[in-house]
Structure formats: structure tokens, C-alpha cells
Amino acid sequence: MINSLQAFARIENHYFINKGFLDSDSHLLDNVDKIRHIKSFIVQGRYDMCCPMMSAWDLHKAWPEAEFKVVPDAGHSANEVGVAAELVSANEKLKGMLKK
Secondary structure: OOOHHHHHHHHHHHHHOOOHHHHOOOHHOHHHHHOOOOOEEEEEOOOOOOOHHHHHHHEEEOOOOEEEEOOOOOOOOOOOOOHHHHHHHHHHHHHEEEEE
């Protein structure tokens, strides 16, 4: 039987092998106009070693409509307290939009 860590690793590796199913490393930046109208949030941990701050900043510059939050004492994990709080806050805002 596969445990949850193995399942996560398999899914993550599947995406890595297929390059995230994107055409290029700059696919999101190159096509941001196609999603600009979608309410979105960029949550970036200050000490994220997997996704550098510059990548989040470049995305924010290309997509200023997206709310941009830097969590000063966090890295990459959504389980870190500050990141989790920002993700919950973003989802609460989206939930509020759906109730209107």
C-alpha cells in the first residue's frame, strides 16, 4: 500500500517529468493576459528556496491585478503558519465573492 508521502512524491514527480504540463518555463508570464480577469493571489515565502522571490515578483509585475503577499518568516511549505494564514485569507476572500 502507498502511504501519503509516496503518493505525493509520485504526483509531484509526474508533474516534474512533464514540465508542469506547460509549454515553456515562461508559459505563465507569456500568457498572463489570458487569465488576468481571474481573481488571484500570489503568496510567497521570503525564504522559499524552491520558488525564488524574483519569480513571484516578476509574476506580480506582469499581473498587478493579483494580490501579492510576502510572508516574511516562511519558506516554501503551505503548512508554515504564515503561508497557511495567507492561503486561508485568500480563500475566505474568494468565498465572500461567491456569496454575493
